Amino acid sequence: MSSTVTVRPTRGVRGIGLFAIIAGIVMIVAGILVWILVATQLSNEKITVSGDAPLLGGMFQGRRVMDPFTAFAQADAIDHHALAASGGKTYAELAQDDPLRNTVMTASFLRASLFTSVVAFGICVLVVALGILFLFVGSALRRLADGPEISVTDASVAPLSSSGEGYGRHTTGGTVADERQAQPPADTTRYEADRPQGAPDTRYDAQPPQSGPDTRYDAQPPQAAPDTRYDTDRPQADPGDTTGRDTQA
Numbered sequence: 001m002s003s004t005v006t007v008r009p010t011r012g013v014r015g016i017g018l019f020a021i022i023a024g025i026v027m028i029v030a031g032i033l034v035w036i037l038v039a040t041q042l043s044n045e046k047i048t049v050s051g052d053a054p055l056l057g058g059m060f061q062g063r064r065v066m067d068p069f070t071a072f073a074q075a076d077a078i079d080h081h082a083l084a085a086s087g088g089k090t091y092a093e094l095a096q097d098d099p100l101r102n103t104v105m106t107a108s109f110l111r112a113s114l115f116t117s118v119v120a121f122g123i124c125v126l127v128v129a130l131g132i133l134f135l136f137v138g139s140a141l142r143r144l145a146d147g148p149e150i151s152v153t154d155a156s157v158a159p160l161s162s163s164g165e166g167y168g169r170h171t172t173g174g175t176v177a178d179e180r181q182a183q184p185p186a187d188t189t190r191y192e193a194d195r196p197q198g199a200p201d202t203r204y205d206a207q208p209p210q211s212g213p214d215t216r217y218d219a220q221p222p223q224a225a226p227d228t229r230y231d232t233d234r235p236q237a238d239p240g241d242t243t244g245r246d247t248q249a
Contacts, residue, residue, distance in 0.1 A: 005152045009146075016142030024134030038120045039066050053077035065102035065114070068121035082107035140168035 051054040052058070060073035070246045082104050086094060112141045 003153070006150070013141050014145035015024060017138040017145060020138030020141065027127050027131030027134065029131075031124045031126075031131065034127075035121060035124040038117055038124070041073060042066050042117055047074060049074045050077040050081070051193045052080075054080065066213040068118045071114045071117045071200075075118075076110075077109050078107050078114075134144045 043064060043066040045065070049060045049063050049070050051061050053061050053076060054077050055073040060070050063070050063073075065071050065074050085090075086100050086104050089104075091101065091108055094101045094104060154217060
């Protein structure tokens with residue numbers, strides 16, 4: 001006996017895959033366009049990284065600010081210049097009538113604008129990465145939806161025994177007699193050790209009691225008694241009375 005299981009593609013998976021692919025393409029395009037827009041705006045400002053920018057050992061010194069690395073390097077350079085001018089004090093630590101307060105405030109605004117561009121670049125990278133992920137997921141879903149139906153047949157399922165002796169349990173494909181033959185023989189060593197020397201083996205000599213004849217229907221039903229209800233009222237005929245017979249004659 002074998003069982004067959006058919007696996008069919010789930011409905012709607014193909015549409016979901018197509019939607020994921022379209023969303024991925026839109027996200028990739030949007031991320032790239034925003035990156036180009038932010039980079040163009042920074043480049044139009046014609047900002048150059050300071051010659052004493054300490055980020056990564058001055059790796060970005062003298063380069064035009066047009067990407068997240070140069071923007072962060074210039075923001076770090078502005079922070080060092082502002083602290084050097086204010087004696088290590090921030091804008092909040094300066095007195096309100098301190099003439100350096102406006103300089104430190106302007107430096108803070110410039111750093112905030114540069115950090116905003118750095119965050120925008122980071123969001124663009126994140127959106128593009130998610131778009132690529134959506135492309136892979138959508139392609140995988142569409143491939144699953146286009147797959148054929150798969151039928152798995154398991155021929156190792158053993159049938160249920162229909163005999164009375166094997167009822168309620170599984171067999172291994174054979175009969176109950178085959179299973180009994182496959183079972184190991186019973187251990188008779190203990191019985192042989194207890195039996196006296198030379199005594200015959202009488203374990204199987206006793207015969208089961210014979211069933212007696214079926215006598216349920218041997219007894220005859222009682223005979224119906226004669227109806228004597230009118231016998232006491234009816235006169236008995238006298239055998240010596242011949243009057244009636246003589247008259248008829």
